[in-house]
Amino acid sequence: MSQESRTMATPLVRGMGSFFKNCRCTRQNRCPHPYALRYRDASGRQREETGYSTQQDAMDRLTSVYHEKRHTPERQAAAQREIGRQRFGPYAASWLTRQRHYTPGSVRTVNQVLKSQILPVLDSRRVNTFTTTVVEDFIMSMEERSVGLAVQQNAFDTLKKILLDAHRRGGISADPFVGVISPEYIPRKIAIPTLDEIHALKEHGSDELRVVIDLMHGCGLRNGEAYAANLERLVANDVYRVTEQIDGRTRRPARLKHRKPGEFRECPLPPTVRESLLGYAQTVEIGANGYLLRGQRSPHWGHSTMQYQWWTARKKAGITRKLNPYSLRHFFASNCLSKGVPITDVAEWMGHSNINMTFKIYRHLMPASVGRAARLLNEGL
Structure with missing residues (x-):
């Protein structure tokens, strides 16, 4: 993004990150555009977020991230970085082996969804690179391939379970499903025998x-x-x-x-x-x-x-x-x-x-x- 279209970022305490506005308004402290912020997560990867209506909201978010990084034990941070560096395919396989409550039929169903819909598109992507944009692009790819809504919803639900597990374990810093509209499958009218x-x-x-x-x-x-x-x-x-x-x-x-x-x-x-x-x-x-x-x-x-x-x-x-x-x-x-x-x-x-x-x-x-x-x-x- 050019310097003309962005106000100068306001740095905070070393390691906290900075906040700014992506607009050309001359009086940006009074314009209605939202604040964005930039920081490095626990894995060391640079992140940008937007949608904060006030400076205080942006600073509160940066403070929360900074506090989390400072109080995360090094061993835990290393484990989170290791999860984030994994490719999606191997992580999905390890996730499935941990679902001990799944019946054999459920395991077969998940494997079929992974092999037919998810892995051909996302197999090699690193776990820590998943964002809302990546998830939305995946949904659009299914739409472009004319995948049925029922299959779309199953694939979306499976992907969500895997990525939220990675988010919970620290491999993904931000929830990649915030604001994402899931495919909505409306079941056909059921046949009821007399x-x-x-x-x-x-x-x-x-x-x-x-x-x-x-x-x-x-x-x-x-x-x-x-x-x-x-x-x-x-x-x-x-x-x-x-x-x-x-x-x-x-x-x-x-x-x-x-x-x-x-x-x-x-x-x-x-x-x-x-x-x-x-x-x-x-x-x-x-x-x-x-x-x-x-x-x-x-x-x-x-x-x-x-x-x-x-x-x-x-x-x-x-x-x-x-x-x-x-x-x-x-x-x-x-x-x-x-x-x-x-x-x-x-x-x-x-x-x-x-x-x-x-x-x-x-x-x-x-x-x-x-x-x-x-x-x-x-x-x-």
């Missing part, structure tokens, strides 16, 4: 498929959680405790999504689902661990078994709508919300990590709250 369609699928499906259908549409379980059907999980006549899932690819038990090892959640167990499980248990030989479902060549069900049996039952039932097994979870949510069950409870029973996701997908299924509230309030008046 009760007649569910009965038809159960009628034309195998005994094992009926158990899975009952657990998914009656209790809100995910596919893999239903594969792990177990009589030991009936902890009360009306409560089913979900403690694990069967990984659909490896066909091995795995911890729950969004849960740490050993954690569980409980969901309502309708009498019809309880009778279904107990009735099926009387027709099969239950193993030592209490699992009800077995594959022909493995001790557990998997996605391929589910897909084949679901497609066969749907064809025999004459269902032409594009319903998939996950549609059964949508039926559960719709059934709960239409009966006035609070959406917070629905989110907990379905195992969502964030109620915002539940609200975004199922908000339109909730009864009109304003009109309903007006009628209820009127009764108290």
Whole structure:
């Protein structure tokens, strides 16, 4: 930037940095343009920031940075510099190995997003060079490649988790997501099976498929959680405790999504689902661990078994709508919300990590709250 377009920087105590204005106003102490500042962060890299409305705001920020540098132990500062010098690709790989709460399926999903969307663009960039501009350029690159909004949001969310981890550990001095507008994916209208369609699928499906259908549409379980059907999980006549899932690819038990090892959640167990499980248990030989479902060549069900049996039952039932097994979870949510069950409870029973996701997908299924509230309030008046 030329000297003409910038006022002379005002230096402070040695090592604090300086502040200035990027304008040509003759009386810059009274003009409305914001102050900018320049300083060196803990890693020794020069930084510039802008957007401070007063000199005091700029000085407060420089003082905060200076205080942080002065009170950061040398060993910690060296570790932060080492993180900042890393390339994004290796740092992302090390970050993923530290996510011990991720299930194998979640690890595969993150790896796929990294390989297909993020690493081709950002693999070699040093961690300490990430700024809001870099993040916005990455979003624009996805838009230019006509990447779908759902994929854009997944890639953005993954990148944000990795970079905020680096920011928390001191590898990035400033939050690179301040002011960045994330891609907004609006889920398409979900397909909810009718009760007649569910009965038809159960009628034309195998005994094992009926158990899975009952657990998914009656209790809100995910596919893999239903594969792990177990009589030991009936902890009360009306409560089913979900403690694990069967990984659909490896066909091995795995911890729950969004849960740490050993954690569980409980969901309502309708009498019809309880009778279904107990009735099926009387027709099969239950193993030592209490699992009800077995594959022909493995001790557990998997996605391929589910897909084949679901497609066969749907064809025999004459269902032409594009319903998939996950549609059964949508039926559960719709059934709960239409009966006035609070959406917070629905989110907990379905195992969502964030109620915002539940609200975004199922908000339109909730009864009109304003009109309903007006009628209820009127009764108290």
